Amino acid sequence: MSLSFNKRIELVTLKTASGPEVGGTVEVLFSKAWADIKTMQGSEVQSLGISGHELTSRFIIRYMKGITPTMLIKYKGIYYDIKSMTNDNEENRTITMIASVKV
Numbered sequence: 001m002s003l004s005f006n007k008r009i010e011l012v013t014l015k016t017a018s019g020p021e022v023g024g025t026v027e028v029l030f031s032k033a034w035a036d037i038k039t040m041q042g043s044e045v046q047s048l049g050i051s052g053h054e055l056t057s058r059f060i061i062r063y064m065k066g067i068t069p070t071m072l073i074k075y076k077g078i079y080y081d082i083k084s085m086t087n088d089n090e091e092n093r094t095i096t097m098i099a100s101v102k103v
Contacts, residue, residue: 003060003094005034010074011067030071033061037075040098055101056083063092073099 011030038058057080059073073080080099088094 003036005036005060005062007035007037007075009033009035009037009059009061011071012074012079013071027074030066031064033064035075036060057099059097059099060088061095061097063087063095067095067097072102073097078102 010032013028013030014025015028017024017026036059038060040056040058059075059080067085069082069085071082073082079102081102082097082099084098086096088096
């Protein structure tokens with residue numbers, strides 16, 4: 001499988017704001033990464049038990065320490081919740097994250 005890491009994503013967390021912005025959230029950047037993004041087929045989404053009406057994509061990035069499933073993926077201004085995360089073949093080369101658009 002040929003991967004083309006040609007899409008720029010950000011891995012972020014959202015923190016509750018303190019101070020004058022009380023009640024809002026602040027985006028904290030963990031890292032930017034180049035990704036290969038693939039839209040998932042309906043049968044793949046169903047096998048994961050994810051509802052079919054969610055926009056679900058597969059994000060593949062080069063391996064990076066410190067990423068957690070509680071982080072969000074930000075791509076083109078849209079936030080995605082990470083549903084699953086795998087160190088591909090346990091080789092520390094790539095990480096595949098299945099994510100759905102955050103509602």
